[in-house]
Amino acid sequence: MTSQVSRRWRPRSLLQLVLLAFLVVMLPIAVLMFQAGQALSELSYLADISARQAVEQTRRARALSNLALEMERSARQYAVVEQPGLMEIYASKLEEYTALLEAQDRLLPDNPDIAALTEQIQTLEALPTMTAEEISENLDAFVSFGEHTSAVREATNRYIDNRIEGISAQAEEVQHRLWLQTAALVSASLALMLLFTWLIIRPIRQIERRILTLGSGREPAASYLIQGPAELVNLGERLDWLSVRLNELEAQKQQFLRHMSHELKTPLASIREGTGLLSDGIVGQLTPRQLEIVELIDTSGLELQRLIEQLLDYNLLQHNQTADSECFNVAALIQEVLNKHQLALDKKGMQVSISRQPIEWMADRDRTARVLDNLISNAIAYGEDAGRLEVRARHHGPTLIIEVANSGEPIDSADRERLFEAFYQGRARRKGPIKGSGIGLSVAADCARAQQGQLALVDDDELAVCFRLTLPWNGDGILDNDKQAQHSMLKLDSDARNRQV
CATH class of the missing domain: 1.10.287 (Helix Hairpins)
Structure with a gap:
């Protein structure tokens, strides 16, 4: 039964988890797109409004300059020809000028030129009531009036330029903010992607480890629930x-x-x-x-x-798979195993050559004997009639090497990879009335591995088949085999005199 605890934090199916992962990962990107659209809309609206205002303000400043020229022209013409219609035109232009100046004053408050123009307008409003001579005397006022009007136009242009620079600065600020938001939200999306990837991969890896445990034959230390x-x-x-x-x-x-x-x-x-x-x-x-x-x-x-x-x-x-190590004489063990097969060797007519050098070694004696027993038995079963059998033993520092080699038919290359598999029987046929079980070499290889050793088929210069057993020293220290050999030499020589091998 599926545990309810494992379902508190996860969807009920893999499809739901994948869809949820897609939606959650896309959420920061959608937020980013929305904020970017909002920022672009804001900038677009601000740019449109600013453009319209800039055009309007520029036209108003230009209109003020034009009206100032027309007012001066009408006043000068009236001073020359004294035609009443000219003063009517003058009064109309002055009224229009005053209205535009008030609008410009709202745009540029506290502008000294606008304040000066406002004072001059009060003087210029009295011109229609003056005589031609009085108007001629006040015509010089239009010089400063025109200068202040030009100054207002320049101030308007500066204001528009500053406004454009402000919009540019705001656009840069928005761009900077969008970059930060992009980095943050994309990082959040990546983090969410990694999270959901882990949520999907973790149970798969748990299942993989469980399968490997089953395949290796080892049970887990404690049962655990797959979460996902x-x-x-x-x-x-x-x-x-x-x-x-x-x-x-x-x-x-x-x-x-x-x-x-x-x-x-x-x-x-x-x-x-x-x-x-x-x-x-x-x-x-x-x-x-x-x-x-x-x-x-x-x-x-x-x-x-x-x-x-x-x-x-x-x-x-x-x-x-645990080894029980003890110190034993390798040469004596080889002789002991050969004695068990002496009748079969005599019947086979094989010539036996063994290593007589006494070697004291720390290993599992029973398992080592079992390896030698299987290898010698295989050599008798598959070896050549009246052939040769050699058992060699030597050591290199902390490593013992025992080789069992026999003459006869070489092992086929197709059988070498599966030679140590249980119940596998190669193409070579066993000599004798009883068919082999196919587990002798597998048992020998397991005995070698239980001692952290190795059993392998190697090439030999003289004999067709050669198995090499390699065993490490399974003790606290390495004995001096040259000194330890003396006490076992007498027994080995006695055995050799009693039986010629």
């Missing part, structure tokens, strides 16, 4: 179910192997006991032909027992 969309949570629950099911199948397999081994060894022990009684002549003397058949049955039973023991070894090694 419902589809991935359900997938994690299916993986938990699969893990439980695999454990059940593994337990059934182990139980089957134990029962099968027990059921096979019980009748096999009776068969071997019977062949032993027949060989000893308990039930009567056997003819040579009968004795040969009994020995064949006993040999086949021994081979079958060895296959069963290999199967049990493989089963044990799958669940016990």
